[in-house]
Amino acid sequence: MNNSSHSVLIVDDDEDDRESLRDAFLENQHHQNYIFIENGTELIDFLDKNQKNKHPSLILLDLNMPGKDGRDALKEIKSNKRFYHIPVVVLTTSTSLRDMQISYSLGANCFITKPNTYSKLVDITNCIAKLWLVYPPSA
Amino acid sequence: MQSSAITKKTKTQPKHLPRYAGFLLEHMLDAFTRKQLELCFEQEIPLMKHFSFMTENELFNLLHLRSIETLTLLFQGKNEAQIQQSIKRWVSDKLDTESRYSNITDNITSLCFIQKQAFIHFIPNYKQDPKDIISVISEINEHIFKLESAAIKTFSILLENRLTQQTQLGEKFPEVLPFMVFAFDLTEYKPLYFNKKVTELLGHTKETIEAMGSDAIVRLIHPDDLASFIDHTNKSFSSIEDEIQVLECRIKDIEEQYHWTQCFITISKRDENQKALHLLGAALDITRQKEMENDLKYKTFLLQQSNANLEEFAYIASHDLKEPLRKISAFADRLLERHKDNLNDEGKIFLDKIVTSSMRMQAMITDLLTISRISSNKTFEECNLNNVLKESLKTLELIIEKKKARIECDPLPSIRVISAQVQQLFRHILDNSLKFCKQGMAPEIKISSRYIGDKEALELNLSSSKKYLRIDFTDNGIGFENQFAGKIFTIFQRLHGKNEYPGTGIGLTICKKVMDNHEGMICAQGKPGEGCIFSVIFPV
Numbered sequence: 001m002n003n004s005s006h007s008v009l010i011v012d013d014d015e016d017d018r019e020s021l022r023d024a025f026l027e028n029q030h031h032q033n034y035i036f037i038e039n040g041t042e043l044i045d046f047l048d049k050n051q052k053n054k055h056p057s058l059i060l061l062d063l064n065m066p067g068k069d070g071r072d073a074l075k076e077i078k079s080n081k082r083f084y085h086i087p088v089v090v091l092t093t094s095t096s097l098r099d100m101q102i103s104y105s106l107g108a109n110c111f112i113t114k115p116n117t118y119s120k121l122v123d124i125t126n127c128i129a130k131l132w133l134v135y136p137p138s139a
Numbered sequence: 140m141q142s143s144a145i146t147k148k149t150k151t152q153p154k155h156l157p158r159y160a161g162f163l164l165e166h167m168l169d170a171f172t173r174k175q176l177e178l179c180f181e182q183e184i185p186l187m188k189h190f191s192f193m194t195e196n197e198l199f200n201l202l203h204l205r206s207i208e209t210l211t212l213l214f215q216g217k218n219e220a221q222i223q224q225s226i227k228r229w230v231s232d233k234l235d236t237e238s239r240y241s242n243i244t245d246n247i248t249s250l251c252f253i254q255k256q257a258f259i260h261f262i263p264n265y266k267q268d269p270k271d272i273i274s275v276i277s278e279i280n281e282h283i284f285k286l287e288s289a290a291i292k293t294f295s296i297l298l299e300n301r302l303t304q305q306t307q308l309g310e311k312f313p314e315v316l317p318f319m320v321f322a323f324d325l326t327e328y329k330p331l332y333f334n335k336k337v338t339e340l341l342g343h344t345k346e347t348i349e350a351m352g353s354d355a356i357v358r359l360i361h362p363d364d365l366a367s368f369i370d371h372t373n374k375s376f377s378s379i380e381d382e383i384q385v386l387e388c389r390i391k392d393i394e395e396q397y398h399w400t401q402c403f404i405t406i407s408k409r410d411e412n413q414k415a416l417h418l419l420g421a422a423l424d425i426t427r428q429k430e431m432e433n434d435l436k437y438k439t440f441l442l443q444q445s446n447a448n449l450e451e452f453a454y455i456a457s458h459d460l461k462e463p464l465r466k467i468s469a470f471a472d473r474l475l476e477r478h479k480d481n482l483n484d485e486g487k488i489f490l491d492k493i494v495t496s497s498m499r500m501q502a503m504i505t506d507l508l509t510i511s512r513i514s515s516n517k518t519f520e521e522c523n524l525n526n527v528l529k530e531s532l533k534t535l536e537l538i539i540e541k542k543k544a545r546i547e548c549d550p551l552p553s554i555r556v557i558s559a560q561v562q563q564l565f566r567h568i569l570d571n572s573l574k575f576c577k578q579g580m581a582p583e584i585k586i587s588s589r590y591i592g593d594k595e596a597l598e599l600n601l602s603s604s605k606k607y608l609r610i611d612f613t614d615n616g617i618g619f620e621n622q623f624a625g626k627i628f629t630i631f632q633r634l635h636g637k638n639e640y641p642g643t644g645i646g647l648t649i650c651k652k653v654m655d656n657h658e659g660m661i662c663a664q665g666k667p668g669e670g671c672i673f674s675v676i677f678p679v
Contacts, residue, residue: 016466020473064458093462095505116465116501118473 006133007033007054011043011070012062012091020118021060021091024125030133032057040068044076047083055086058132061108063092063099071102078107087132153218153278155271159258160213162265168210172203174257184249186232209254213282222286226293243294251287255279318421319400322407325415328353340424342393361389361397368402375406376415390422399429453511461504468497499643503631506645510630513560513652522558524551524610528586531565538573548586554608554679556657564653567646568673572614574640577668585613591676599660605678607659612673619665627663650675 008025012018022034035056037043043059050056059077063070070090077083089110090103100111109132115121163171176199179187190198205228212221229250258279262272313320313334319341322331330348338344348355360368364387371384378384383405389397400422407419471493475482482490528548532539539546546569569584576582588610593603601607619627619634626632628651633644647661650673654661657677665671 014462016470020469092458093465094458095461095508096458114465116468116472116498118469118476121469 006057007035008133009035009037009043009046009056009059011037011039011059011065011073013038013065014062017062017114020121021125024118024121025129027122028126028129030125030129032133039065040070040073040076043073044068047077047086055083057087058128059086059088060091060128061088063090063094063103071106074103074106074108089128089132153216153282155275156218156278156282157214157216159262159265159275159279160210163258163261164207164210164214167261167264168203168206171210171257171261172199172206174260175206175253176202178253178256182249182253184246184253186229186246186250189232218282218285221282222289225286226290229290230293230297243298244291247287247290247294251283251290254286255283258283316421318403318423320419320421322420323356323418325418328355330355331417340392340398341390347393359391361391364388371402372404372418375404375418378406387425398424399426401425449511453508461501464497464501464504468494468501471497503643503645506643507630509645510648510652513563513649513656517557517656519555519557521553522556522561523553524556524561524588527556527558527561528565531562531569534566535569535573538570542573542576542582544573544576544582544584546584546586549588551586551588551610552608554677556677557653560653560656564650564675567650568612568675571646571673572612572616572671574642575614575616575635577615577617580615583615585611587611587613590679599662599676601660601676601678608677608679610675610677612675613670614672615670618667618669618671619663620667621665624663624665628661 010018010021012021018036022036025032025034035046037046043061047055061070061074070092074088074090077086077088084107087109088107089112090108091112091114092099093114095113103111110128112124112128115124176195190201193201208224209221212218212224229247259276262275266272266275313332314336316334316336318334319336320332320334321337322333323329324331330345333343333345333348343359348359351358356368357365367386368388371386375382375384383403386402386404388400388402390400391397402420402422404418404420406415406417408417409415471490475487475490475494479487525548528551532546538544572584573582588608591599591607591609596603596605596607623634627634628647630648631644633640633642650661654675654677659675659677661673661675663671663673
């Protein structure tokens, strides 16, 4: 499982959050190729450069980031035929109903407010993994 | 007035007329009256319409009395008095309500003709000698002629006076109006008329405007408003009904300052080909109104900006302020999970305090946001308050069961409210009572409602023009000192330590906000150890 070609993009401007998120996944043995990305521009660049068969299996996207933010990036991904099939889970500090509505209207697969405790984050990442992470049949 | 209308005294006294009048009075009164009535109908005189409400019998009786009066006076040789009397009667019969001169003379001529015919009709019954007959006829003719000329003179004077009054009124009228009134000759673009208000407000006189020549209008009206003014006047030119065009435009005063005006313009005179000749207008100075309007617009803009800022603040609070807090609690949590064993008891306690404090602050920020968001939805609808209360109780089911609380409620009416907010209101009041119950005693809450009278409304500083519904929540809890009754509705204010009773102290602030949104009020009365009463008052 360690050398799985499947990658998970963690897009967040906050280094601590990126690491916590990866750690939370790993707590439940979800060993994937976790790639850290800091903002929307970098995310789109990454996707553009990637080869067709090497699309990530999941994108975890923060909303508020400097430059191209999560909303802009989400809009570009979900309106692009090459990428729109990639599941995007919005993970944000925002509790605003408007942010939730906007995210879903732009095509987010899920909207989650970042929990206050690490244990809750572990629970959440476990759910996300079960829903969206594809493991090879041999796994 | 009437005396001036009386004809000159006759030189020769009639010989036959008094005797003939006496004869008619004695022998022919009914027939004479009937003849006049017949002739009245035959002639269709306009005056008759004022008597249309009378039956023929009633008319006959009226004419009968008039005939006695006329014949008696003539019999006594008082011809002048008879003329005066007749005119007096006609004036009181509203002969002059027929305002046109020709109508009045028609009326008088017809009435005189009728009298003459009736008089002449019965002469053969009185005298058969042609000489006598001719004498009587000439005397009758002379008398009726005098009557006719006197009547026409009198009514001419009446009419003239009324016309003068109307003219005077017409001249004074524009001067008492709050409007500037103006008239332009469109063929020569010359001012025809200006009332004093034009000079008063703008400083222009007829002379200064005349001096501007044919482009006076172009010079007086603000360049930006000129197109609209010309457009409206063109509409006036082409409209057939001479409808009044209304527009707003700026007019320059003598000191080159512009005044905002509301103008009403129409065409007051056209030639036979319907070409517009005179433009008549009235303008009201609305500069102050416009200034206030602009001021209001500016203030609305500021308010909108401030609201936008507030929304932005709410968003910042929800996101940016929470972010570091979330991290504090998340890492403290992780520390506790992962390195529990490396910490001594004191370390664990300190860490626990960090977690609880940050959680508490998170809760407070969430509460602040709730308060700021509560104003956004303001959809009022007719609601059955019993159902709203039922929904609120549903959310409290667990705590009600846990505390074995008893809640008694009288039936509540249906009123227009923001249902979701009232549901929150009920929940927080009930939650408050359930929370602050006496230890070892099951909470009891009684809910009752009544409409309050003018006197009570006045005592509570409420508008007496509205009707109010008051709902009281009475509990048997720990109560409070009445001096704190106002304090409990302030955000994050608490009367007890947070370890004693949990919560951020937001519930009653939400209640207050909800009641503000309903233009109602909330108040509380308490006594330590004896419970308290929360009252919410809704305008209905």
